[in-house]
Amino acid sequence: MNRLTARWADTATGGTVFSAAGVWPLLAFLADGASGAARAELADAVGLPADQAAAAARELLAAMGAMPGLRSALGLWTRRELALREEWRAGLPADTHGVLTDDLPAGQRALDTWAAERTGGLIERMPVALDADVVMVLASALTLRTEWPRPFDELMLSPDAGPWQGRRLAGLHRTGVRLDRAGVASGPHGYVTELKVPGDNGIDVHLLLGEQRMTPGQVLGTGLATLARRIPVVPSGQLPYGDVGPGLRIGQQPCATPRPPELSVTTVAYDMGARHDLLDQPGLFGLTTAMDTGDGHFPGISTAPLAVGKAEQSAVAQFGALGFRAGAVTAVAPAPGGARPDLRCTTTVVTARFDRPFGFLAVHRESRLVLTAGWVTEPTPYR
Structure with a gap:
């Protein structure tokens, strides 16, 4: 299938x-x-x-x-x-x-x-x-x-570049410590950033952002190849600092007290x-x-x-x-027919941003069966 x-x-x-x-x-x-x-x-x-x-x-x-x-x-x-x-x-x-x-x-x-x-x-x-x-x-x-065990926070998102530049969109944001939720796959047509959003009942939604020149079929095809384990996904925690994939950046951030690495995700709602x-x-x-x-x-x-x-x-x-x-x-x-804190240390922050057209696969986690797939070009407007 x-x-x-x-x-x-x-x-x-x-x-x-x-x-x-x-x-x-x-x-x-x-x-x-x-x-x-x-x-x-x-x-x-x-x-x-x-x-x-x-x-x-x-x-x-x-x-x-x-x-x-x-x-x-x-x-x-x-x-x-x-x-x-x-x-x-x-x-x-x-x-x-x-x-x-x-x-x-x-x-x-x-x-x-x-x-x-x-x-x-x-x-x-x-x-x-x-x-x-x-x-x-x-x-x-x-x-x-x-349902997401950890809901997203809702916000107004206005991309500063790309096809959605200047639009007021219904944005979603959340942070976590599971760096393996995001990663990069090197497909036959270019790099694709994958973000897994796990549901509470064994169904996950994989968000897929490719290089801007890639077609929807090439991006979704790379995502399907990772499900079949024909193409590996390198988790963000194993990637170097810098811009490591489409919409994915790994950097350091000052902090007042030691804290674990963080995955910060921004995407859009769609209907x-x-x-x-x-x-x-x-x-x-x-x-x-x-x-x-x-x-x-x-x-x-x-x-x-x-x-x-x-x-x-x-x-x-x-x-x-x-x-x-x-x-x-x-x-x-x-x-028929707030005030500036005293910053004494740094932590790693992985930032994943889906603010231009991207693909998605709704997947049964255990069998890796794709139940629904799509390409998002018209996110929900912010109201």
């Missing part, structure tokens, strides 16, 4: 948020029921042989359901006249199958209600719209929430959303052949010829002083 996240991140060109964890199970179940070129393309996107994909998707959904702070759900709705193959339907989680009625507005309201309920209101509508050609909807919903039409990049998701309505591609799902007519995702992410939360709903719709 992280491989799909990396491939998706590589296509990012501006502010966005997305969840490969919301797409991957749907592609896996589609691969299980596909044939021919569509089956091969979906298997490549999933990264597993098609005959193993459904079992892996069930295992994944069960694992995510057991992760604290994470809720996931799968839904399937079909027209009454569409006959599903029982062996495929039985491979889905229990109690996922509903009926699409001929009353399209009522059916749309039911799908929107499902999306809102499964995401706690973060996503209010199903990303696909029903029409007369939609005979089936396969959807996933995912939400994650975590962002994005909508993705997966069929705009069908090769990324293994849907190139599957979207050809001139033929049927899913004989393992139904005896009726089916092709993918719609595939979309809505995603949101919110990062604030108290914690982080994110949600995503993905749907695939097959269709």
Whole structure:
């Protein structure tokens, strides 16, 4: 799944948020029921042989359901006249199958209600719209929430350089003694500063600031490579004095009494959303052949010829002083065809500053599974 996240991140060109964890199970179940070129393309996107994909998707959904702070759900709705193959339907989680009625507005309201309920209101509508050609909807919903054991202090931040120069932004600041929370990775396209913000339930948010010339995909790709342990991160406590990475500086500060080294973090709050039409990049998701309505591609799902007519995702992410939360709903719709003190000593201060566009990865700490990823270009204004 992280491989799909990396491939998706590589296509990012501006502010966005997305969840490969919301797409991957749907592609896996589609691969299980596909044939021919569509089956091969979906298997490549999933990264597993098609005959193993459904079992892996069930295992994944069960694992995510057991992760604290994470809720996931799968839904399937079909027209009454569409006959599903029982062996495929039985491979889905229990109690996922509903009926699409001929009353399209009522059916749309039911799908929107499902999306809102499964995401706690973060996503209010199903990303696909029903029409007369939609005979089936396969959807996933995912939400994650975590709180910071040590909240940030809120302040007004006005960067003096970069794309956010002069803007009044909702800034966040805190200090700590864990220098290993910040570090620098040397990726194939340049240096990336990584800051881990640990949540209280095993979900961490990794903030990633690259060199100014780097693209969102290059920065996020470096972060994903560090998760896979293909690229090491040098902790800030092992770095020399000076400007050691993007937005990261290590210096000395006078102090009245001896005290341990300190990590000082300044970043911005953000509340962002994005909508993705997966069929705009069908090769990324293994849907190139599957979207050809001139033929049927899913004989393992139904005896009726089916092709993918719609595939979309809505995603949101919110990062604030108290914690982080994110949600995503993905749907695939097959269709027919003070005074100066006496300073006697010094201490080391590591300063990490995220005051220009940066990336983030919301990660399950134990498995290193990326649940949500994004690129922040529009932080929350200061009010």
